[in-house]
Amino acid sequence: MKPAFLEKALSMAGKLDFNDLVKLLNLVAMDDMRLEAAIQSMFDGIIVCNREHVPVIINKSAERILKIPSDFGNKPLWHGIADEDLKQFFHEGLVSEENIMGSEFAIDCPGGTRIIAISLSTLVFSEKISGTIIHIEDITEKRKKETQLRRAESLAALTTLAAGVAHEINNPLGSLSIHIQLMERLLKNPQKLDDKALQHHLGIVKEEIDKLEHIVKDFLFAVRPMDIQLLNQDLKPILEELAEFVRPEAEKYNIKLKVSVQKDLPKILLDKRHLKQALLNLIQNAIAAMSDGGTLKLEAKKADEEIRILVSDTGIGIPEELLTKIFEPYFTTKKNGTGLGLTITFKIIKEHAGDISIESKPGKGTTFTIHLPIPQAERKSLPIYDEDAVSAGSHVEA
Ligand SMILES: Nc1ncnc2c1ncn2[C@@H]1O[C@H](COP(=O)(O)OP(=O)(O)OP(=O)(O)O)[C@@H](O)[C@H]1O
Ligand SMILES: [Mg+2]
Structure with a gap:
């Protein structure tokens, strides 16, 4: 962001004398050097490319990790990368102008193989793509x-x-x-x-x-390892099919069934058969918890860059001390239960790179929430200030 002092100084540029201008330039230079030092000292690699994919900033870590020659000229980034896989990744990623989050690569280094995660985010200004920022992280120790x-x-x-x-x-x-x-x-x-x-x-x-x-x-x-096949698809028909499937049983127990799916929900990576099984286990538990009737609600919505599927009941609830036990294999409070329903649900959701959370009040009801990630391609681009527009004296958010 343009510092406030610079904004002010520029607005009265016509009135500044030579000494003031020198002072101002010094301040700007200091600011620039501080930023440059910060980027250069970062442990992670940072590269900023312009619209032609030519790097305008490469910090030392990026040079070291990707082994970019220091005399690398005014060419698109992939020309400076020796590793064939990385070269292809940068070529395709930069040209496609899509956001890519944490693609992982194994690269050979003097001390052994290192694993790096590379993210590409487009720099957007005035609703136009003006370049790409590349973040490179060495995740060997984390892995x-x-x-x-x-x-x-x-x-x-x-x-x-x-x-x-x-x-x-x-x-x-x-x-x-x-x-x-x-x-x-x-x-x-x-x-x-x-x-x-x-x-x-x-x-x-x-x-x-x-x-x-x-x-x-x-x-x-x-x-047993699951034969999961994740395909990018809509959640809505799955919830609707499930609701129709369990409706007769719900009606038998005097349970009202409500389904609510947010409009324009992004597609997500899922295995239809397995996800249905995971949800069915939750629904069956919910029905079993409402032997005297109640309301069963299936809800899907987008929140915090993820999709949430909520299965709520107004049943007996789960005592707090049991909340950590219910996912354990064979844990059951039912006469004819196997205690494997939630274990299987948990496993299926983990295979979808998701998570499950529970909220329950004894006597009031329970809500199981499944959290599923939204694929990267659906995410928004990073807003920044565009070089040309800043020098022209305007600044616009993406
Ligand atoms: N919605 C719910 N309301 C109240 N208790 C629940 C609910 N869901 C799960 N539980 C508790 O968690 C336990 C474990 O559930 P899980 O689905 O793993 O096995 P189960 O339902 O007992 O057996 P199975 O699924 O094999 O029929 C249940 O026995 C029950 O005590
Ligand atoms: Mg069950």
């Missing part, structure tokens, strides 16, 4: 920490899951053992074999084996 954290998290999740499975299979195993012992006792005396009693024990053994099979099937569904 390492994330991998360590993910490993620790998956180990912890595996422990919980293993404990859950052990607990789940304990009951059927105990029952199997008892009924087999009872059958052994009957078979010890074949002359007085009680056919009916034997059939009864066999029936229970079969039932328990069925239960074990179910536990294994559900377990595998919860842990």
Whole structure:
């Protein structure tokens, strides 16, 4: 932004004498040097290109990370990049004039491979694109920490899951053992074999084996990598189809169903089949929480550069102390629940690079909010001051 003192000085430029002009120029030069020093000292790489994609600012970090020769001339940026992948990325990215957020590249450096994230944002002025700002971040350490954290998290999740499975299979195993012992006792005396009693024990053994099979099937569904295919598409038909699907069940329990989808919602990357499953699990929980009727609301809206899908009920609510437990595998308060519904929903949403939050008041109801990212291409450009227009004495926001 143009400093206030400069604005003022320019407005009275005609009245300034030579000494004042020198003073003013010194101030402007100081300001410029400070800005230059700040950009040059940044740990991250910064490049600003003009409309012809020729760099007008390259800081030292950018030169070092991208290995741009210091005598690089007045040519589009990609001519100064040796790495073929990066060269192609800059060529296509700059020419397309689209905003690109955090594209990742592995580059070979003397100390080993480094991972860098590059973002391109168009500089917009007077509603016209006037260049591109490039931000380059070395994310090698960040990635390492994330991998360590993910490993620790998956180990912890595996422990919980293993404990859950052990607990789940304990009951059927105990029952199997008892009924087999009872059958052994009957078979010890074949002359007085009680056919009916034997059939009864066999029936229970079969039932328990069925239960074990179910536990294994559900377990595998919860842990197996998902075959997720994300496609850019509209959310509205998905919510409408879901609403029609659950309407008969909702009506059966005297539940009013409301669907509200914000107009002109941007498309998002989603896997229709899996997202429907994730939402259905939430809806089924909501219906189960309103056995005496109530209102089930499905809502989709855009907020803070993300899409939010809200599933709200006016049911029994969740006590605060259970809020951290409900996503754990096998956690259930229902007689016939597997306790895997929310685990699966959580997994599906994570595969969509999203998140889930909950708000609940016992006796009043619960709202599950799914947060899904909006793809970069849908975002707005960065506003800045245009060089030409500033020197012409005007300033305009994009
Ligand atoms: N909308 C809700 N209102 C009240 N309690 C809920 C709600 N959603 C989930 N819960 C609580 O969270 C628990 C875990 O839910 P989850 O969907 O994982 O398993 P479940 O519903 O018990 O079993 P399943 O989904 O296999 O039928 C539920 O048993 C219930 O106690
Ligand atoms: Mg459930």
